[in-house]
Amino acid sequence: MIATSRRRFLAGAAAVTAAGFVPTRFAIGNQAPVKVGLMLPYTGVYAQLGENITSGLTMSLVGHGNRLGGRPIEYVKVDDESNPAKGVDNATKLVKGKEVDFVVGTVHSGVAMAMTKVMAKSPKAIMLCPNAGANALTREACLPNVFRTSFSNWQTGYSMGPVIAQRGHKRVVTLTWNYAAGQEMVSAFLDGFKAAGGGEPAEQLWVDFPDSEFQPVLTRIAALKPDAVFAFFSGSAAVKFLKDYDAAIDRTQIPLYGTGFLTEGVLAAVGKAAEGIVTTMHWAETLKSSENILFMGDFRKVAGRVADVFAVQGWDTGTLLYRAMDAVKGDTGATQAIIKAMEDAEVTGPRGVWRMSRNHNPIQDFYLRRVEKGQNLVEGVAVAQLEDPGTGCKM
Ligand code: PHB
Numbered sequence: 001m002i003a004t005s006r007r008r009f010l011a012g013a014a015a016v017t018a019a020g021f022v023p024t025r026f027a028i029g030n031q032a033p034v035k036v037g038l039m040l041p042y043t044g045v046y047a048q049l050g051e052n053i054t055s056g057l058t059m060s061l062v063g064h065g066n067r068l069g070g071r072p073i074e075y076v077k078v079d080d081e082s083n084p085a086k087g088v089d090n091a092t093k094l095v096k097g098k099e100v101d102f103v104v105g106t107v108h109s110g111v112a113m114a115m116t117k118v119m120a121k122s123p124k125a126i127m128l129c130p131n132a133g134a135n136a137l138t139r140e141a142c143l144p145n146v147f148r149t150s151f152s153n154w155q156t157g158y159s160m161g162p163v164i165a166q167r168g169h170k171r172v173v174t175l176t177w178n179y180a181a182g183q184e185m186v187s188a189f190l191d192g193f194k195a196a197g198g199g200e201p202a203e204q205l206w207v208d209f210p211d212s213e214f215q216p217v218l219t220r221i222a223a224l225k226p227d228a229v230f231a232f233f234s235g236s237a238a239v240k241f242l243k244d245y246d247a248a249i250d251r252t253q254i255p256l257y258g259t260g261f262l263t264e265g266v267l268a269a270v271g272k273a274a275e276g277i278v279t280t281m282h283w284a285e286t287l288k289s290s291e292n293i294l295f296m297g298d299f300r301k302v303a304g305r306v307a308d309v310f311a312v313q314g315w316d317t318g319t320l321l322y323r324a325m326d327a328v329k330g331d332t333g334a335t336q337a338i339i340k341a342m343e344d345a346e347v348t349g350p351r352g353v354w355r356m357s358r359n360h361n362p363i364q365d366f367y368l369r370r371v372e373k374g375q376n377l378v379e380g381v382a383v384a385q386l387e388d389p390g391t392g393c394k395m
Contacts, residue, residue: 033074034325034332037094039105039115040130042079045210045235046107048265050079053130053314055303057104060318063298068322069330076100080111082210087114095122101332103127104317107310109134109153109180116141124335126342130317131310135184138361140392145335147342147360149320150313151282152388153184156259159280159366159383160230161192164257169227171202175217176232178206185232185259202226212237218248229254234261239269246273260284260369260376265308267374277371280382282364283309283351286375295350312350319347359390 038057040050054077061073076098078090087110094100095118103125106112112132119127120143127146129137133153137146164172174189176182190201203224205217212233221229229249233241238261245256256262260281267274285296285307295315299307320342327341328334346355354364366383369376 031071031330033072034068034102034330035074035076035098035100036068036321037098037100037103037105038075038077039080039090039094039103039111040077041082041107042077044082045212045237046082047235049107049131049235049310052265052303052308052310053104053107053317056299056307056311056314056316057130057318057321058314059299059302060315061322062302064318064322069325069328071325071330080106080108082106082108082111084108084110084114087111088117091115091118095119095125100125102321104130105132107131109137109184112137113141113180116143116146119143119146124333126335126338128317128320130313132181133184134180135388138357138359138388138393139390142359142390142393142395144339144395147320147356149317149362151364152361153181154188154388155282155361155364155366155386156261156280157185157188157232158192159386160189160257160259161194161198162196163278163280163368163382164189164228164230165193165196165198167228169255170199171224171226172198172228172230173202173205173221173224173226174230175205175221176207177209177211177237179209182206182209182232186230189230189259210237212240214241214244215248218244221249221254226254229256231256231258231262233258234264238262238264239266242266242270242277243273251276260309263369263371263376265310267371267376268306271374274371274374278379279369279376280366281309281369281376282354282362282366283312284367284369284376284378286377287350287352287367289350289352291348292350307350316347316349316351316354319349320345357387357390359388359393359395361388361390363387 042050080090109132113134129148131150135152135154174186260279324338324341328337354362357363365381368379368382
């Protein structure tokens with residue numbers, strides 16, 4: 001196995017040299033590692049998301065011999081702190097300073113958009129976004145060397161619109177953090193809600209990111225008595241939000257809905273306060289496919305915890321990486337061929353089947369899920385093979 005990939009790599013390296021590029025290999029048995037930058041939150045409200053993306057990614061690559069196109073892998077980690085103000089500096093450190101071949105990042109939409117400024121000036125490096133849903137990343141700010149393996153914020157919000165409308169809820173309050181992810185999910189939800197006959201929002205409520213002081217907005221919801229609430233919070237703040245909502249609001253009177261992040265990676269900590277919550281998401285831990293069952297078991301063995309959607313996105317980022325690097329036999333200089341392999345990707349994995357859109361964003365199913373006994377149970381498919389419109393992307 002190793003011998004075969006070495007032979008393939010040697011053939012690739014020779015071609016690269018002949019074409020006049022710097023050889024990526026110094027001597028037999030001494031291959032230069034492929035440098036993979038991990039620009040993710042390892043502290044703060046999204047720390048657990050960063051950890052699970054990292055575990056999913058490394059698990060995927062270890063499963064492929066811990067090599068990319070036959071070459072060893074060197075990871076360079078940066079904690080981006082979910083801080084957009086530091087985004088350009090952190091990405092520059094990795095792409096220019098450390099000269100990484102690939103940069104995997106990140107979770108927060110604002111930080112991801114800062115990263116694209118660096119990627120626009122570094123067309124030889126490739127960015128794989130394993131979470132952040134900023135619509136612009138694969139719309140007006142799309143780039144040939146930027147791919148997303150997760151979702152656009154529009155996809156996650158839009159898929160919830162018909163669900164709430166069809167349940168007959170008319171007066172719906174939206175509640176989220178006041179930054180790109182929350183704003184875009186709410187706006188997309190309202191689009192989907194209106195398209196399904198749902199009408200105008202009763203009120204839009206906002207909390208500053210990354211605050212988790214929810215009493216003022218919960219008091220407002222209790223006073224408004226809407227038919228339902230649509231919310232987005234994530235990470236450690238979602239744990240507190242679900243507990244606070246349950247304590248302050250009678251959920252049989254004012255049910256809570258949201259994008260699936262609300263109930264990802266938090267159910268064990270939240271307990272009963274999450275039971276019955278309905279969300280949409282491009283994955284669920286209870287999907288019965290053999291790929292998902294295998295993934296859940298392996299992740300528990302390797303990471304010692306239950307997988308969540310962030311782990312899945314890390315895993316699929318690994319899938320894209322090793323496939324593209326196999327396609328070029330480890331030649332990181334073959335940027336166009338790497339891009340082509342990623343564009344052609346059709347992945348059958350834990351979330352089901354998805355493929356890369358023209359704008360470099362997954363086209364995928366959004367499942368309807370309800371929390372029961374501490375798990376997101378799948379009730380069906382809310383929207384099949386949903387594609388972000390990609391408006392304004394020219395490439
Ligand atoms: C985002 O900022 O795009 C974001 C962050 C956390 C999530 C989902 C989206 O769970």
